[in-house]
Amino acid sequence: MTKPPVGSNRLGRKLGQKVKKGKLKASSRRWLERHINDPYVQRAKLEGYRARAAFKLLEIDEKHHILKGARRIIDLGAAPGSWSQIAAKVTNSTDEDIRVAAIDFLEMAPLPGVKILQLDFLDPKAPELLMEAIGGTPDLVISDMAAPTTGHQKTDHLRTMHLCEVAAYFAVDVLGEGGHFLAKTFQGGTERDLLNMLKQNFKQVIHVKPHSSRAESVEMFLLAKHFKGRKVQSADAEPVEAEADRAEDHSPASD
Numbered sequence: 001m002t003k004p005p006v007g008s009n010r011l012g013r014k015l016g017q018k019v020k021k022g023k024l025k026a027s028s029r030r031w032l033e034r035h036i037n038d039p040y041v042q043r044a045k046l047e048g049y050r051a052r053a054a055f056k057l058l059e060i061d062e063k064h065h066i067l068k069g070a071r072r073i074i075d076l077g078a079a080p081g082s083w084s085q086i087a088a089k090v091t092n093s094t095d096e097d098i099r100v101a102a103i104d105f106l107e108m109a110p111l112p113g114v115k116i117l118q119l120d121f122l123d124p125k126a127p128e129l130l131m132e133a134i135g136g137t138p139d140l141v142i143s144d145m146a147a148p149t150t151g152h153q154k155t156d157h158l159r160t161m162h163l164c165e166v167a168a169y170f171a172v173d174v175l176g177e178g179g180h181f182l183a184k185t186f187q188g189g190t191e192r193d194l195l196n197m198l199k200q201n202f203k204q205v206i207h208v209k210p211h212s213s214r215a216e217s218v219e220m221f222l223l224a225k226h227f228k229g230r231k232v233q234s235a236d237a238e239p240v241e242a243e244a245d246r247a248e249d250h251s252p253a254s255d
């Protein structure tokens with residue numbers, strides 16, 4: 001079970017620490033204070049994960065079982081690499097038999113069993129290169145991509161939603177039957193057309209908000225489970241009432 005983080009830890013660092021007023025801008029000081037006092041940051045260090053984001057994936061998996069049995073995983077927006085660490089472990093990926101392909105335009109330190117592409121996922125060559133890197137049909141596509149912030153919240157949301165949408169179409173193009181797709185989105189941000197498309201292609205489409213995703217953040221995850229497979233979609237297929245069965249899941253992973 002993903003244990004709730006504790007108030008202090010075996011690294012010996014106490015929570016509730018203040019950063020001295022000095023050269024830092026107030027906003028940077030607030031960020032730093034939040035970071036060093038974040039129990040998930042401390043737990044990630046303790047457990048050897050590169051980012052606190054690891055616990056979002058682990059928590060979602062605890063409840064929705066998307067990692068079990070996965071043989072090949074594509075990780076979009078992977079740096080610094082905690083989701084890839086988990087993906088390599090669950091697929092038993094090794095450098096001799098690569099089962100995880102990861103992409104990020106930021107540099108990412110090497111990880112055993114992970115083929116890393118330093119490239120923009122929106123680059124037209126990215127899908128083909130990812131498929132070459134993974135060398136077989138993936139059964140899980142995970143995307144934690146968030147567009148770099150511009151300071152203009154609406155623009156940032158639109159850009160991240162665009163990444164989510166492109167990732168979703170990529171997943172539908174490459175996943176094997178029965179596969180799953182998980183992507184970062186925002187509360188109220190997922191377009192109806194995108195939800196309709198996913199609901200036509202997957203048996204279950206829900207939004208999830210793990211506890212490790214900061215409560216004050218509008219971040220959510222879109223989870224599409226059990227890919228139906230690539231069949232010819234009739235152009236005049238009935239649109240699916242996405243909003244009606246859109247489940248929102250705020251319950252703890254340990255439920």
Ligand SMILES: C[S@@+](CC[C@H](N)C(=O)[O-])C[C@H]1O[C@@H](n2cnc3c(N)ncnc32)[C@H](O)[C@@H]1O
Pocket residue numbers: 050051053054076077078079080081082083084103104105106119120121122144145146147148163
């Ligand atoms: C929240 S971080 C991912 C953390 C990661 N899941 C982990 O566990 O370490 C989001 C990442 O998305 C990447 N990203 C954003 N837009 C991208 C794009 N167009 N192509 C590739 N990576 C992108 C960013 O560079 C950033 O590293």
